[in-house]
Amino acid sequence: MRIVVGIKWVPNTQAVRFDPKTGTLIREGVPSVVNPHDLPAVELALQLRDRYGGEVIAITMAPPSAMKGLEHVLGMGIDRAVLITDRAFAGADTLATSYVLAEGIKKIEKDIGKVDLAVFGQETIDSSTAHIGAQVASWLDWPYIYYVHKAELAREGVLLVERRLEDRVEWYEIELPGVISVAMKALKPRPVSLIRKIRVKQENPVIVWTNKELGLDTRCIGLKGSPTIVSKVTFTPEVPRKKVVYKPRDGLDAAVWLLEQLAKDEKAGKVIERAVRGEF
Amino acid sequence: MNGEAKAGGQEVKMMKLDDLLQRNVYDVDEEPHIVVDYSKCDKCPTKPCVYLCPAGCYTLVGGRILFSYEGCVECGTCRVICPMDAITWNFPKSGRGIYFRFT
Amino acid sequence: MPGGSTPQKFDVIVVGAGPAGSAAAYLLAKKGFKVLVIERGRGAGSKELYGGRVYAAPLREVWPELDKEAPIHRWVRKERISVVNGETVATIEYTASKPVSFTAYLPELAGWMAKKAEEAGALLVDEVRVDEIIVENGKIVGVRSGDDRVYADVVIDAEGANRLLLEKLGMVERASPENLAVGVKEVIKIGGKNIEERFGLEPGEGLAWVLVGVTSGAPGGGFIYTFKDTVSLGVVVHLRGAIKAIESGAFTDHVYKLVEGLRIHPYFRKLWADGDIVEYGAHLTIEGGLSFMPKKLVAPGFVIIGDAAGLLLNTGYTIRGVDFAVYSGKLAAEAVEEAFNKGGPTEENLKVYEEKLRDSFVYKELVKHRGIEKVMKDPDFFTKYPAMLTLTLGKLFEGEYEEPTILEALLSSAREAGVPLLSSLLKLLWVVRRL
Structure with a gap:
C-alpha cells in the first residue's frame, strides 16, 4: 500500500498566551509542534504499512520551518515526506489548503506511484475545523470516512474501518483509493526511533515542492483562493x-x-x- | 499576569504555582515518564517531595500523596530525595515534556 | 518495521548535546571523526537550565569566534553580594575593569554550540532518549534507545547531573541528596532600558548578584542575573539540608515560595516591577564536585564529561559549570584522538583524559575550593550569620539617638541571632582559610 498522511505544523497552543492589555496573542518564543491530533493518523498509517507493506508519505503545506515537524514523523517511521512550501500558498483557508494538498497527492501519484489511501487527523489544535479530510476527498472524488479508530484490509482494494461514535460502533468497507480521518487519541503514537532519526539526518528524505512544481492557478491558492472570512475572534478566559x-x-x-x-x-x-x- | 507587582511598595502577592507553570511550554506525553508507588508513600513519614518538587507535582490529599506529571520540569529532585524509593523516574521520550527557552 | 535493522557504526557517540557534549563533538568532528550526538530534547538546548552566567575564556579555547558569534546577552561588569534578613539587606557591589563572563540563555547558547558541532560534521539526532550504555565483553560498545542499538568505538557520556545511565552501568552510586542541590528560577521580562536604568548598567553590560539568607532555614542561596531584556531570579537549595530543615520544622513551605518570596521582597521587587514572568523552571546542580565525581572517568571505550563527571564549582559567590563542562569536552576530545593514535580507545589509552583533567584549571579549582562544601551544607551560614550581620549593621545605622560601638553591636546581634560568638569566629576563620 502507498499511504499519504497529512501533517500540520501548528503553534503549541497550550503555550500561546492572550495578552488582555493589547487583546493579541503572545506568540514570541513559542515553538511549533506537529498537530497532536495528526499523530494517531501517522500511527494508523504506520501500522497499515507494517502489516501490508508499502510506504507511508507525509505531506504538509507549510513554511520551511515545518521541516522539524517532518523530521519528527520521519523519526517515528514515515518513509518520506513532501513539503509544499511557497509564499503563494500563504494565508490559505481550509478550501485553498485542501486544494493544494489534493493536487500534491495527484503529483505524488504522477511522480512516485499510485496512492491507495490518504489519512488525516480529526482536526487541528489551532483551528479545529475538521474540514481538510473531507475537502481533500471531495477534490480527489474519493470516498471518505471520519472518526476512524481502526482499519484493516477487508480484501484487495477494500479497507474495513471501525468508526466509534458516542453510542455505537460502526464498521464500513471503503473502496480504495479513499480518505479517512482518524479520531483524536484513537491510537497511541509510537516514539521517535534512534535508527530512523539517524537515517532521516543522513538521507534527508524530504521532497520540497513550490508552486513552480505544482503549477496551480494563483486564483485558487493562498489568500486569493480563500473565501473564508474570520470576522471576529474573542477569547474565553483561561481556566488553569x-x-x-x-x-x-x-x-x-x-x-x-x-x-x-x-x-x-x-x-x-x-x-x-x-x-x-x-x-x- | 504580573499585574499586582506594581512599583512603589504596594502590596504584592505571591503567584500560584500553577499560574507560574502556565508560563512554560510543554508538549505533554500521554504516557507518564514518572511512576509513583503510592503504597510506599503511605508509609513515608516526611514526604519531602511535597515541599521540594519545584513543579508541585506531589500534593497531599487527605494525608496521602497524589502525583501528576504534566507540570514536571524534569529536574530529578524527587528521585534524589525520596526516602522510600517509591519513584520510577525517567525522562520523557520523543522530545516531549518541558521546552525551556529563556533559562 | 519499527526501528530497523540497518547496522550503524560510528567512531564516537556523544550522549547529550549540552555544552560538554557539543564541545567534544565539535572538536572530534573537526578532526574528521564520524560523530553521532544524541539529545533527548527537541533541538539542542530545550532541556537546559542554569543561573545565567558563563565564563568566556575556556569557551574561547574551543570556539575562538565565541565573542562575535555566540548568543551573548550581556557582559558582566557588576557583581553584587547581598545578605538578606527579613526586610533588611546588606550589599557589597564591585564593578570590574574588564568583564570575563557573560550572561546568556543556556537553551540558546547550547543550541549555538550544537550547531557548531553539526557544521563541523557531527550528526545530531534530537528527540531521542538513550536508555542504556551497551557493554559487551567488558567494553563499552554503543548505546540502546528502545529497541534500537547503535555502535561506536567510543561513547562519551555527557548526560548531565541526572546520571541515569552511569547509575545503570554501576559506575556511580545512586544519586544522593548529600551532594546535589535544586536550582529554581523565574525569568521576568522588563525590557532592556529598564534593566540598564534599574541596575545602573550601560547598554550591553550585565550584572550578577548572589544572595544569602533567602532560603528560609535551608542551606542555599539566591541569584539574580540580567539578560538582554529579561532578569532571572532564583534560589539554589541544598537537598540534604532542605530535608533536614523539613524534618526539624524549619522549612514548612513549598520551595517555589522561596523564589516568589524573592520576587515580591520589598527591597528587590522594584527591580522587576510591571514585568511579565515568561518562564519558570528548575534543574539539579552539584554541590561539592569532588564528592560527586565518579571514581573513574574512563572505561574501555568510554569517557565521562561535564556535570556527569561532577565538574561544577559552586563557591557560594560564583558558580562555574558551563565553562568547566566545555573544557572537559575539549580534554576528552583530545584524549580520544590520542587514544586512537595510540592504537585504540582502551581504558589505558583513554586514561590520558583523567591526567589532562587533573592538570587543568578545572580540577585544580575544584580541589582548591573543596572546603566550601562544608560551608554550603551548614545551615548557620544561611540563617544565623546573615541575621547577625544585618542585625549588627542595623544597630550601627538605625540608632536614633545613641550608636553602639561595633563590638557592642556585634555582641548583642550575635546573642539575638543565637550565634555563640567564639565558635562563629572560629568557623569564619576556618572558612576564610579555605576561600
Missing part, C-alpha cells in the same frame, strides 16, 4: 486545570476522594456544606 488521576480502591473510596477534592475548593466547598445541611 490540574489533571489528576486517582486510582480508587472501590466506589466509596472514589466518592470520598472526589468530595475531599471538591471540599478543598472554596466555592465548591460551600456548595457541599449547603448540600450536607440539606439546603437543596
Whole structure:
C-alpha cells in the first residue's frame, strides 16, 4: 500500500498566551509542534504499512520551518515526506489548503506511484475545523470516512474501518483509493526511533515542492483562493486545570476522594456544606 | 499576569504555582515518564517531595500523596530525595515534556 | 518495521548535546571523526537550565569566534553580594575593569554550540532518549534507545547531573541528596532600558548578584542575573539540608515560595516591577564536585564529561559549570584522538583524559575550593550569620539617638541571632582559610 498522511505544523497552543492589555496573542518564543491530533493518523498509517507493506508519505503545506515537524514523523517511521512550501500558498483557508494538498497527492501519484489511501487527523489544535479530510476527498472524488479508530484490509482494494461514535460502533468497507480521518487519541503514537532519526539526518528524505512544481492557478491558492472570512475572534478566559488521576480502591473510596477534592475548593466547598445541611 | 507587582511598595502577592507553570511550554506525553508507588508513600513519614518538587507535582490529599506529571520540569529532585524509593523516574521520550527557552 | 535493522557504526557517540557534549563533538568532528550526538530534547538546548552566567575564556579555547558569534546577552561588569534578613539587606557591589563572563540563555547558547558541532560534521539526532550504555565483553560498545542499538568505538557520556545511565552501568552510586542541590528560577521580562536604568548598567553590560539568607532555614542561596531584556531570579537549595530543615520544622513551605518570596521582597521587587514572568523552571546542580565525581572517568571505550563527571564549582559567590563542562569536552576530545593514535580507545589509552583533567584549571579549582562544601551544607551560614550581620549593621545605622560601638553591636546581634560568638569566629576563620 502507498499511504499519504497529512501533517500540520501548528503553534503549541497550550503555550500561546492572550495578552488582555493589547487583546493579541503572545506568540514570541513559542515553538511549533506537529498537530497532536495528526499523530494517531501517522500511527494508523504506520501500522497499515507494517502489516501490508508499502510506504507511508507525509505531506504538509507549510513554511520551511515545518521541516522539524517532518523530521519528527520521519523519526517515528514515515518513509518520506513532501513539503509544499511557497509564499503563494500563504494565508490559505481550509478550501485553498485542501486544494493544494489534493493536487500534491495527484503529483505524488504522477511522480512516485499510485496512492491507495490518504489519512488525516480529526482536526487541528489551532483551528479545529475538521474540514481538510473531507475537502481533500471531495477534490480527489474519493470516498471518505471520519472518526476512524481502526482499519484493516477487508480484501484487495477494500479497507474495513471501525468508526466509534458516542453510542455505537460502526464498521464500513471503503473502496480504495479513499480518505479517512482518524479520531483524536484513537491510537497511541509510537516514539521517535534512534535508527530512523539517524537515517532521516543522513538521507534527508524530504521532497520540497513550490508552486513552480505544482503549477496551480494563483486564483485558487493562498489568500486569493480563500473565501473564508474570520470576522471576529474573542477569547474565553483561561481556566488553569490540574489533571489528576486517582486510582480508587472501590466506589466509596472514589466518592470520598472526589468530595475531599471538591471540599478543598472554596466555592465548591460551600456548595457541599449547603448540600450536607440539606439546603437543596 | 504580573499585574499586582506594581512599583512603589504596594502590596504584592505571591503567584500560584500553577499560574507560574502556565508560563512554560510543554508538549505533554500521554504516557507518564514518572511512576509513583503510592503504597510506599503511605508509609513515608516526611514526604519531602511535597515541599521540594519545584513543579508541585506531589500534593497531599487527605494525608496521602497524589502525583501528576504534566507540570514536571524534569529536574530529578524527587528521585534524589525520596526516602522510600517509591519513584520510577525517567525522562520523557520523543522530545516531549518541558521546552525551556529563556533559562 | 519499527526501528530497523540497518547496522550503524560510528567512531564516537556523544550522549547529550549540552555544552560538554557539543564541545567534544565539535572538536572530534573537526578532526574528521564520524560523530553521532544524541539529545533527548527537541533541538539542542530545550532541556537546559542554569543561573545565567558563563565564563568566556575556556569557551574561547574551543570556539575562538565565541565573542562575535555566540548568543551573548550581556557582559558582566557588576557583581553584587547581598545578605538578606527579613526586610533588611546588606550589599557589597564591585564593578570590574574588564568583564570575563557573560550572561546568556543556556537553551540558546547550547543550541549555538550544537550547531557548531553539526557544521563541523557531527550528526545530531534530537528527540531521542538513550536508555542504556551497551557493554559487551567488558567494553563499552554503543548505546540502546528502545529497541534500537547503535555502535561506536567510543561513547562519551555527557548526560548531565541526572546520571541515569552511569547509575545503570554501576559506575556511580545512586544519586544522593548529600551532594546535589535544586536550582529554581523565574525569568521576568522588563525590557532592556529598564534593566540598564534599574541596575545602573550601560547598554550591553550585565550584572550578577548572589544572595544569602533567602532560603528560609535551608542551606542555599539566591541569584539574580540580567539578560538582554529579561532578569532571572532564583534560589539554589541544598537537598540534604532542605530535608533536614523539613524534618526539624524549619522549612514548612513549598520551595517555589522561596523564589516568589524573592520576587515580591520589598527591597528587590522594584527591580522587576510591571514585568511579565515568561518562564519558570528548575534543574539539579552539584554541590561539592569532588564528592560527586565518579571514581573513574574512563572505561574501555568510554569517557565521562561535564556535570556527569561532577565538574561544577559552586563557591557560594560564583558558580562555574558551563565553562568547566566545555573544557572537559575539549580534554576528552583530545584524549580520544590520542587514544586512537595510540592504537585504540582502551581504558589505558583513554586514561590520558583523567591526567589532562587533573592538570587543568578545572580540577585544580575544584580541589582548591573543596572546603566550601562544608560551608554550603551548614545551615548557620544561611540563617544565623546573615541575621547577625544585618542585625549588627542595623544597630550601627538605625540608632536614633545613641550608636553602639561595633563590638557592642556585634555582641548583642550575635546573642539575638543565637550565634555563640567564639565558635562563629572560629568557623569564619576556618572558612576564610579555605576561600
